[in-house]
Amino acid sequence: MAANLAIAVAKFVAFLFTTSSSMLAESIHSVADSGNQALLLLGGKRAQRARTKEHPFGYGRERYFYAFVVAVVLFTVGAVFSIYEGIHKIELRGDVESPQWAFGVLIFAIIAEIFSFRTAIKESNLVRGNQSWVSFIRHSKSPELPVVLLEDLGALLGLIFALFGVTMAVITGDGLWDGIGTLMIGILLAVIAIVLAIETKSLLLGEGASPDVETQIRSALEGAPEVSRVIHMRTLHLGPEELLVAAKIAVDHDDTAADVARGIDEAEQRIRAAVPIARVIYLEPDLDRAPVK
Template identity: 85%
Template structure:
């Protein structure tokens, strides 16, 4: 994912959520609806999410130091994990609590026109934000399904924004359902049910994002297609007889570490081996530009080296 694409989606979501949060709180004050209050908290949490993602992207761009020789690229994973675990979970916990409270002590929804107007406005605004996230994701998704893209993407921002915007749209639909049923039936319990539905939705999204970002934070290797390109580039170098073994690790979304032991001819000179390694590194970087840290260890091709007498 390009940094500019991710930033564009984040800013679009942040702008929409700030406007929507204000509108939802105003509607909650006029209507007394717990669904609207939960949705207001949801939008505030979403806005916090986007601020954290922007901070993570800024901090990840710092130059490497002696203490962090491989740089700070994985800070983007850390902040995405914080978004998943803390903010989504807080939003879910508040919504579940507020929904239970409303079901236990139902009250009539006053001035429902405020709720309907704000919810329709919010659905339109979130729709534009979701459209931006889809457009930016399609630019890098390739032929992957949406589920595969969320699970395999090494850049956390777009999957987070996609699930966040999807959750926001579904949450608005749940809130609209709860308020509508409360108005139609005159029973405020429905408002609480809509709020509980929002809480369950946020909890599910929190679990999914936490699992995916945890995997990135712990450390993931290159995707199969990227690894295949690196292998092909390495094996195409004239001095490389074969790859004995190879490991890859993402130091950040756009930075990959490649470590490999390669077999060379037993009668190659040190100068020839050094030139071969330089050429192999050049070919790897040409095939996969994100392979920025490369360590190649030469070894004798023991499968072809003549046995000692």
């Protein structure tokens, strides 16, 4: 966040010297990124609050809410402004003044963003496993890393678009190219914002555990001696690191109440051992009736 703020200041200075719309769009882009990272930090902090009577399952999903707000901010502040500024610049076709300022700041920013993007990739690889990048962004239950990944990718591509627009405007002497570069930045931000909105909306509405995790939970349940089988099961992420598990389990009709209670306790322990994020577990016993053929 601090790096993005510093880059934003540098871009604004370059804009004042060059009057380049691409530099202005990139300045707003960096300001939006800094604000988004502040929102993610705020969401993470608020999600740690203790549960209350009004919110008995806690505030873990606040992280999803703030990630969704990030998508809205990126679209309204970054994309809409850049698209408007690009169209305006195309109509005016003003010259780029003192382009060396733009080149210097853009090259510095590209180098800084490469290091930032590299860090985001390294952090994501720690939890991505064997998933493809598309699958990781689509199915990650923790919203921060996919958001930062897409933001960094967008920032890097946006800088390349800005460099392209300014370079072509200087070579041709036509400010049209500066406007085209700005328009490309706006469209890029709109695409990223829409992808983020779709993915975080799904998390905000409530997503269940991944198929692999559900298989682990089912195996843990059916491994308990008193559990004959799992009749049905539902899971729900209360937050990235907190999973609710509700299941109806079949028990033998000869089991006593003490046997059933002991079996439920053991099943809960087995679930938590297999899936540590399963922190809220509700198990309902039922008689084991053979399914009707």
